[in-house]
Amino acid sequence: MSETPEGTRDPVVTPVRVVIALCLLAPFVAMLWVGSYAKVDPAFIGIPFFYWYQMLWVLVSTALTMVAYQLWQRDQRARKTRTGGAAQ
Amino acid sequence: MNDGVNGVALAVFIFFFLAVTIVGFMAARWRKAENEHSLDEWGLGGRSFGTWITWFLLGGDLYTAYTFVAVPAAIYAAGAAGFFAVPYTILVYPLIFTFLPRLWSVSHKHGYVTTSDFVRGRWGSKGLSLAVALTGILATMPYIALQLVGIQAVLDVMGVGGGENTNWFVKDLPLLIAFGVLAAYTYSSGLRAPALIAFVKDTLIYLVIAVAIIYIPIKLGGFDDIFAKAGEAFSQTNPATGKPRGSLVPAEAGQWTYATLALGSALALFMYPHSITATLSSKSREVIRRNTTILPLYSLMLGLLALLGFMAIAAGVKVTNGQLAIPQLFEDMFPAWFAGVAFAAIGIGALVPAAIMSIAAANLFTRNIYKDFIRPDATPAQETKVSKLVSLLVKVGALVFVLTMDKTVAINFQLLGGIWILQTFPALVGGLFTRWFHRWALLAGWAVGMVYGTVAAYGVASPTQKHFGGSSDEIPGIGEIGYIGLTAFVLNVVVTVILTFVLKAAKAPEGIDETRPEDYTADAGDPGVQTELPPATAGTSH
Numbered sequence: 001m002s003e004t005p006e007g008t009r010d011p012v013v014t015p016v017r018v019v020i021a022l023c024l025l026a027p028f029v030a031m032l033w034v035g036s037y038a039k040v041d042p043a044f045i046g047i048p049f050f051y052w053y054q055m056l057w058v059l060v061s062t063a064l065t066m067v068a069y070q071l072w073q074r075d076q077r078a079r080k081t082r083t084g085g086a087a088q
Numbered sequence: 089m090n091d092g093v094n095g096v097a098l099a100v101f102i103f104f105f106l107a108v109t110i111v112g113f114m115a116a117r118w119r120k121a122e123n124e125h126s127l128d129e130w131g132l133g134g135r136s137f138g139t140w141i142t143w144f145l146l147g148g149d150l151y152t153a154y155t156f157v158a159v160p161a162a163i164y165a166a167g168a169a170g171f172f173a174v175p176y177t178i179l180v181y182p183l184i185f186t187f188l189p190r191l192w193s194v195s196h197k198h199g200y201v202t203t204s205d206f207v208r209g210r211w212g213s214k215g216l217s218l219a220v221a222l223t224g225i226l227a228t229m230p231y232i233a234l235q236l237v238g239i240q241a242v243l244d245v246m247g248v249g250g251g252e253n254t255n256w257f258v259k260d261l262p263l264l265i266a267f268g269v270l271a272a273y274t275y276s277s278g279l280r281a282p283a284l285i286a287f288v289k290d291t292l293i294y295l296v297i298a299v300a301i302i303y304i305p306i307k308l309g310g311f312d313d314i315f316a317k318a319g320e321a322f323s324q325t326n327p328a329t330g331k332p333r334g335s336l337v338p339a340e341a342g343q344w345t346y347a348t349l350a351l352g353s354a355l356a357l358f359m360y361p362h363s364i365t366a367t368l369s370s371k372s373r374e375v376i377r378r379n380t381t382i383l384p385l386y387s388l389m390l391g392l393l394a395l396l397g398f399m400a401i402a403a404g405v406k407v408t409n410g411q412l413a414i415p416q417l418f419e420d421m422f423p424a425w426f427a428g429v430a431f432a433a434i435g436i437g438a439l440v441p442a443a444i445m446s447i448a449a450a451n452l453f454t455r456n457i458y459k460d461f462i463r464p465d466a467t468p469a470q471e472t473k474v475s476k477l478v479s480l481l482v483k484v485g486a487l488v489f490v491l492t493m494d495k496t497v498a499i500n501f502q503l504l505g506g507i508w509i510l511q512t513f514p515a516l517v518g519g520l521f522t523r524w525f526h527r528w529a530l531l532a533g534w535a536v537g538m539v540y541g542t543v544a545a546y547g548v549a550s551p552t553q554k555h556f557g558g559s560s561d562e563i564p565g566i567g568e569i570g571y572i573g574l575t576a577f578v579l580n581v582v583v584t585v586i587l588t589f590v591l592k593a594a595k596a597p598e599g600i601d602e603t604r605p606e607d608y609t610a611d612a613g614d615p616g617v618q619t620e621l622p623p624a625t626a627g628t629s630h
Contacts, residue, residue: 031178038168046312054178055391057175061182
């Protein structure tokens, strides 16, 4: 591709960015693998597993997105200070 | 449907309805900018909304009255299969986290109001932009119609609207009034009206769900009893199909359908014009990212709401039209005054998205059909005027749709709309990350996806309908039953990629890309990014 930026830019793939990607990817794996949660037991206060597990994932995926957001913020800030006033 | 009018509930309903009407008209004066005659003002609320307003607006926009009625109705009818709405809304947020901030940035940099604006600018193709605009308008119209169906369901249960033998005018009068009021304040206040009303709507909805999820199970003897009764009801044989009515957990065969519906719907949601309108009205890139972390609160509410479908079964609600199950449950379970609050929540829940959808469809028409093809020299004031008029026309169209045609027609079209809108994904989201695709290949892929999706959906039969009986069909090559929209989307991408190779080899003209890589990461405060006022007025002031 012709989009490779010139000069001494940071690498596109860094460990932090891999973690961000995993945080965003995890809900897809968990939710699309329906076989892993299509069962009645164990029930929680009478609600079958199938339902409470997915509702729990609303909270888990929210937490993961929040982590991704925080890491991304930090990543961007670090990059800005490193490139200094070079951009504008 | 019901014996007599529920007076107390109706009075409460009317009270809330009047309150939001006043709010709707007053919204015109809220956070008003100098240049009220620009499309940025009327159609995007001045692009000035912060995190919380955006949260209410997006929540009010995406979780519509129809959702509130239809999701529990699907559970009531078939059990587990209807719960796919929950994984669907879980997947939406990590997804938009990746691409929506880029769309926000490039739109602010270039003053794009619609997705088609971006598609035209990125791919340099008016044809592709027209295809995206038409798809958006076509997919939105039946969605607006369904909002009116949601209001109708509530009115029916309250006993207004009458039975089969009342005169049509008396029957439809309440809906006509609700509609007239909605049209009037959308016309005068633009996107500010639904943004303010969304506060009222969501407060009511959260209140009703919180009460319902505690109060109703107590009355019904706890979740154990509710699910035991529901399981029993689902195991009974449906005379129409000869199979059990539904199940508490999806069977092996239904799991592909469940997953593909969740994924396909998640991909499609932010292709809808009304989602993008609400997104672009926010004032910075950060507002959007932050919203992806707080919007899931609505998904939690949706999950709880879905459980009401089981409660309706356990409470012995018997309705022939599944759409009435939840309103009927509220009427049976709650004291009259609180039923009124619940009905008001659903009714107002219909007004917010209907307003945003009509604004979004009108913006598409104005920017990508009127300005691109009819009057290229239209001024911002003229654009706004056309948009306001079209927003009225769109709503009248939806009303005529609901009043003259069977409800199933609106539902069929909504189902098709979801399949169609997903076909704009490659041009839009693809374009946000790469310019590799060829514009003609994207257009061809879109066309193939549209045709395949429509034909496949037409061919699905159900016990009650010969055509459009559902949204899933056998996936060619895999043999499992899956969401047609997703199959069409995969086909769309394959065609696009192959044709891109062919067209590149043939050196077909690529079109001019007016965006630059740094436009996609620009934020409020960067040079050249309009935060509040569009350039027209900024220039005239000195």
